[in-house]
Amino acid sequence: MQIRLVQGDITEQHVDAVVNAANSSLLGGGGVDGAIHRKGGPDILRECRALRASSLRDGLPTGQAVATTAGRLPASWVIHTVGPVYSAGEERSPLLASCYRESLRLAAELAAETIAFPAVSAGAYGWPLSDAARVAVQAVQESSITLSEVRFVLFDGPTHAAFARAVTEHG
Incomplete structure (x- = not known):
């Protein structure tokens, strides 16, 4: 499996599946979540609302993943995953790792060959960048x-550098 690091905009990636660092409501938000909903258009939100009305009435649990259409994105699917909020007092790395494992599992079920991940939990959820990169x-x-x-699609230079270090150290 080839791992690529790209500095750029995840909404512009030509891959089979784009991973959305979603909130549990699945109804859009800020950061990556907001960008994916805005650029992907109303079809993504429509499917997210349908999921909330049926199998995910209480929202998507942290560390889990669910797929929807990609709408107007240059991908076939959006895989939504909810990362954990960072806590210095509680070990939540297994939940963060689960976001990546569950997204990969779902991508395989969808017969995807390519997937693009953001740096889940490394933005508004406060996960320290170097540790978020290591876990990812x-x-x-x-993963089996x-x-x-x-593809890790990283918004800025410091995030890209942290992931490059993690690939070097753990590759």
Whole structure:
């Protein structure tokens, strides 16, 4: 499985599945979540509302993943996952790793060959960048699911650098 690091906009990635760092409501928000909903259009929100009205009445649990259409994005699916909020007093790394594992599992079920991940929980959820990168890279490398390409799409230079260090250290 090829791991690629790209500095850029996840909504512009031509991959089979784009991962959304969603909130549990699945109804849009800020950051990556807001960008995916805005650029993907109303079809994503429509499917998220349908999920909330049926199987996910209480929202998507942290560490889990669910797929919807990608709407107007240059992908086939959006895989929504809810990352944990960082806590210095509680070990939540397994939940963060689960976001990546569950997204990969779902991508394989959808017969996706390529997937693009953001840095889940490293923004508004406050996860320290170097640790978020370590957990993400390790979870992908240790996964039994192998796609053709796993792409980490990182918004800025410091995030890209943190992931590059994690790939070097854990690769």
